[in-house]
Amino acid sequence: MLDTPVIKAKRLNGQKWYEIDDIQDLDIAESIFTPDDDERVKLMQGRYGGYWRYPKLLDFCYLVNPYFPPAKLKDELRASFDTLLTEYPSGMRVNSLLAAKNFSVRQENILVGNGAAELIKSLMGFLSGKVGFIRPTFDEYPNRYSKENSIDFTPANSDYSYTADDLIAYFGDKDIRNLIVVNPDNPSGNYIPKADLLKLIAWSKNKGISLVIDESFVDFADEPDNTLIDQVILSNNPHLFVMKSISKSYGVPGLRLGVLASGNTDVISSMKKDVAIWNINSFGEFYMQIEEKYRNDYASALVQIRNERSRFENLLATVKGVRVIHSQANFVMVELDETISPKALLKTLLIKHEVLIKELTTKTNGRNYLRLAVRNSEDNDRLINAMKEELGEI
Structure with a gap:
């Protein structure tokens, strides 16, 4: 081959x-x-997704916890890699036991999913009658239900903020059998305190309405002790379904994990038959097995992301043409000046700066909103600098 080289x-x-x-x-x-x-x-x-295939790209579109899991947890997963790769995971019954242990509820009241998306699809198939939605919201819920059986509530303010009383007032005279509430909501970051949610739970019980509360982002909120995955709450309210994405809160979206908890054991049991018996892999199962040991690390990570969210919001407020809407999640929604096109800004940031953001014109009837994930300080600074380069600084 030295005489006839073919490599250039x-x-x-x-x-x-x-x-x-x-x-x-x-x-x-x-x-x-x-x-x-x-x-x-x-x-x-x-x-x-799959943006890890683009090493220089910064993804501010998809939502994750940048401060968890810690290195020791990842090392523990690596140490078991060969076994987890070559062995079958346990079935639904065993993984429900793991989830029950982690969330301190009974096994018959909780179900594990291949991400919350799998559980949303299954749960929406068990609902019947008209469903109340709040707009804008996480589209996975309304997209799984017929439009003719959907009744939408859109807050009449520029922050898309609302309270439990607003929902009770709006849906009180509507013929709905189900209500979906994402709290904190996506993309607005709107948050309803736990005491007010309990009021909403009592109201919906009295009205005979099944209430689905998605608390995938609730761990990022400032209010302590705010989860509804509580055995007493679930047992006393069989009309309540609580969804939680482990992927988003715990920073492991690649493992695809989510849980649904409810006092309605009949629906939970039926959903366990509806999804595949091996619906999560061995890596996800092992993660649930070891996760409890890292509760202190998780608490520290939540403090970090709340602090970084506050810093990020303050920095965004210094960008010309940007109005920040306070968030209780791991993302921030902002409104752009009417002269700024969200689609054009998205294109410029992607092509020129290799930063991907989420524009919300389809969710907000053409209004100028963005949703920006909260990443670590270095990444957030890169986005801020790119936005200031394109839009200017106050």
């Missing part, structure tokens, strides 16, 4: 390159090299 090299000077060996590589390369910026934005948004 080209010295690059800052050009982009990507090695293509298969159809997956080609798919990634197409999103990097397409000359049409709008097409690149479309291709990137259409991936719905």
